[in-house]
Every structure is written in C-alpha cells, then in structure tokens.
C-alpha cells in the first residue's frame with residue numbers, strides 16, 4: 311500500500327495529527343518541526359524509537375523528502391506557510407484559521423489553482439457526529455430548503471490562558487479580534503448546507519475584567535449575522551462566555567434538526583434531534599448518530615468527538631485519489647472564515663452589513679490584492695486595526711509576567727493537565 315509521507319509544523323496541536331499518522335497504515339510520519347526546543351524534546355520522547363527527523367526551523371524542514379505538510383503553527387500564520395509548502399510541491403492540511411488577510415486569501419487561492427495540489431482546511435467541527443449527520447439529512451432533502459440556523463462555539467479558556475499563551479503579550483490568542491476565531495461555529499453550517507455567505511453584520515461584546523486579567527485584548531465574544539446566497543440567515547456566536555457550549559441547529563422548509571444542548575447531558579454533538587414531517591423523515595428523535603461506522607472505533611480515540619480523526623482521514627484519502635473524500639477546499643474554507651473577518655469590518659464601520667466577496671471569481675480578487683488589514687502590526691503596516699474596536703486596552707506588563715511564571719511552573723513541573731493535553735494534541739479549541 312502506498313504510504314503518504316507527512317511532516318508536521320507545530321508540535322502542540324500537531325500532536326493530534328502525529329497520533330493519526332501513528333495508527334494509519336497509509337501514512338508515514340517522517341518529520342516534525344517546532345521552533346520550541348521544549349516541544350521538540352517532548353515529541354522525541356513521545357516518538358522514541360521511530361525514524362523521524364526533527365527540525366527547529368521551517369527552511370530546513372521543508373527540504374525534507376515528504377508528500378504533505380500539516381500546518382499546526384500559529385493560527386494567524388497559516389497562509390504564508392501553506393503557500394511555501396505548495397510551492398515546494400507538498401499537499402497541505404491547514405489548521406484553523408485559513409488566512410489572516412485578504413491579500414493572503416488571494417495569494418493562497420492562486421497558488422492552489424496553479425499547483426493543483428490538495429489543500430484541506432482542518433475545520434474538524436464539521437466532522438463531529440451530530441453536524442455530520444445533519445449534513446447527510448440536509449443533502450437528502452429531509453429538512454427542505456435552508457431558512458435559518460445557529461452555530462455556537464463558546465469556550466471559557468480563562469483558567470488555562472497561561473498555558474495557551476505562555477505569557478507572550480503578542481501571542482495570536484491575545485491579539486485576535488472578537489470575530490476572528492469563527493469557523494468552529496460557522497463552519498458546520500456551511501458544510502451542512504453548501505450555501506455561500508453573501509453578507510454579514512458583526513457584533514462585538516464588551517471587554518471584561520476576567521479576560522483583561524489574563525492578558526486578552528479583545529471583546530469577550532463575537533457574533534456574526536450572516537445572509538446566505540438563498541436568503542437564509544445564520545447566527546454564529548463564539549468566544550469566552552463563562553459556560554461552554556457547542557451547539558448547531560438548522561431550520562428548513564420541511565423541518566428542524568439540532569444537536570443536544572450541553573446542559574441536557576444527552577450526548578452533546580453526538581446526538582441530534584430531528585423534528586420534520588413524518589413522510590419526510592422517520593428519524594428517531596434523540597438517537598445517537600455516527601458519521602462512518604466503518605471507522606468508528608479508530609475515531610473514538612480522537613479529540614473533539616472523533617472529528618480530529620475524520621479531518622485527517624479525508625485529507626489522506628484525497629491525496630490517494632479518492633474523489634469521494636470529503637475535504638474542505640480553500641473556497642469553502644473562506645466561506646467559513648470571511649464572515650468573521652468582514653463582521654469585524656462591520657463593527658469598525660458602526661455595525662453596517664458588509665458584502666462578503668466570492669474569490670472564486672477572478673475579477674473579485676483585484677480589489678483585495680493589497681488588502682493587509684489585520685491586527686498583526688508587522689503584516690498590516692499602515693492598515694493596522696486594533697484588537698478591540700474602540701482601541702486596545704492598556705494591560706500592565708505584570709499580567710503577562712504572571713502568565714509566564716504560571717506557565718513555567720506548570721510546564722516545568724510537567725503537571726497532569728499539561729502532559730495529558732500534550733498527548734491528546736489539544737489543550738483547547
């Protein structure tokens with residue numbers, strides 16, 4: 311059997327993809343790159359006895375003999391690395407988010423089109439059992455035409471902020487605006503319906519002390535109200551409210567379906583409730599659902615309801631030439647992300663609706679070729695926008711020092727939390 315040689319950039323979240331490679335018989339993990347010595351040392355220990363090359367810099371790593379690269383580096387730096395990998399002839403699996411600027415979006419699309427290589431966006435929440443079954447029912451026409459839907463990704467990361475930002479004032483998690491990290495809530499609804507977003511109105515919540523106390527500079531949560539090409543509306547909410555929630559609902563012209571609310575303790579995203587006319591759908595309400603029974607056992611060991619397994623599984627299948635492989639291409643990835651990017655532009659413009667460009671059309675790309683507006687000063691230059699719409703908050707450097715010390719203490723002591731999270735490849739998100 312042909313084995314796809316895979317390299318992984320970023321050894322925290324990258325652990326999930328490393329673990330995938332360990333158990334799949336058509337993948338060979340050949341190289342890992344992380345600029346952090348500590349991360350490299352831990353991976354060496356994790357992979358003791360295996361024939362894997364370790365790199366502390368991308369320039370040497372990309373020269374390694376491999377077919378594909380998994381990008382699990384910083385969330386705002388995926389596109390430049392994806393472009394370099396594609397130009398070096400490697401297929402790319404990109405963690406969330408796909409791009410930081412519109413300029414990157416245009417460049418990335420054009421590089422993918424020119425190289426013809428596989429680009430798969432790792433929006434794993436689309437592959438959670440509930441949303442995936444909702445996709446199947448929607449595509450079978452059981453719910454009718456999409457009219458309204460909601461997606462929630464609420465995660466209170468406050469208690470672990472030190473271990474996901476390491477006391478770095480400019481870690482991407484401290485510098486992301488309220489509507490940036492939007493594809494866990496929007497993505498599944500786009501993947502269920504296949505409909506393109508055409509306009510968005512954004513909302514930014516206030517800043518709160520709980521967040522400022524750990525060094526986050528943005529509003530507590532963001533909301534996107536998105537109009538789709540068929541006139542249907544999505545409400546997406548994501549961010550750091552106090553109690554976590556992952557939840558999706560879809561109303562169609564023939565019925566409604568939704569995953570279980572966390573507080574119902576009924577199985578969360580593993581369960582869907584369907585309420586549609588009997589002749590359309592005799593799905594038993596509240597039944598446990600599974601996406602692909604064939605792989606159920608393998609997926610069970612993976613994070614985020616087994617979805618971490620399926621995003622990688624489909625990527626490898628696609629490279630191997632399986633046309634049925636359900637990957638998320640760059641156009642769909644941008645349908646999931648641009649609503650968040652333009653929602654913030656809506657906020658910055660006083661809450662007016664913003665049109666969402668369709669970069670599938672070559673002529674629409676010209677307007678954005680030099681658009682580097684973002685919250686990263688080095689990338690944005692004079693197009694810099696603040697992390698909070700009314701201006702960045704003043705945060706005492708002592709806050710970041712405290713976070714750094716907490717992180718050092720935790721990682722130095724190799725606390726149970728850190729070690730377990732490292733093995734599973736997900737501290738958060």
Ligand SMILES: NC(=O)c1ccc[n+]([C@@H]2O[C@H](COP(=O)([O-])OP(=O)(O)OC[C@H]3O[C@@H](n4cnc5c(N)ncnc54)[C@H](O)[C@@H]3O)[C@@H](O)[C@H]2O)c1
Pocket residue numbers: 319320321322323324343344345346349366367368382383384385386405406407432433434474614736737738739
């Ligand atoms: N899909 C999910 O469920 C999920 C869950 C967690 C994280 N993520 C995503 O995974 C990515 C990584 O997040 P994380 O939690 O591991 O934290 P992180 O972003 O702090 O870690 C990134 C790692 O990449 C390394 N790195 C960054 N730039 C590098 C470079 N140029 N060269 C070499 N190494 C480099 C860092 O040293 C670090 O170890 C982010 O994009 C995040 O959005 C996704």
